[in-house]
Amino acid sequence: xxxxxxxxxxxxxxxxxxxxxxxxxxxxxxxxxxxxxxxxxxxxxxxxxxxxxxxxxxxxxxxxxxxxxxx
Numbered sequence: 001x002x003x004x005x006x007x008x009x010x011x012x013x014x015x016x017x018x019x020x021x022x023x024x025x026x027x028x029x030x031x032x033x034x035x036x037x038x039x040x041x042x043x044x045x046x047x048x049x050x051x052x053x054x055x056x057x058x059x060x061x062x063x064x065x066x067x068x069x070x071x
Contacts, residue, residue: 006039007059008046014053021046021056 010019022042031038039060047056 005060006042008043009057009059010046010050011055011057012053013055021049 006022008021010021011017033041043056043058050056
């Protein structure tokens with residue numbers, strides 16, 4: 001069983017509030033399901049639960065370090 005470690009940080013652009021949508025950040029069984037990586041499904045689900053005033057930043061392993069992106 002493989003695993004992937006993702007960190008998603010949600011920040012409200014208006015209030016500055018920060019939330020961590022993933023309580024358990026270790027995701028098991030990562031692979032392709034219905035033509036999509038499971039990580040993409042998790043990110044899409046998290047993004048759908050926040051409104052337009054939120055910015056989500058995703059950090060995931062890239063080699064030995066982590067990288068992030070922002071909408």
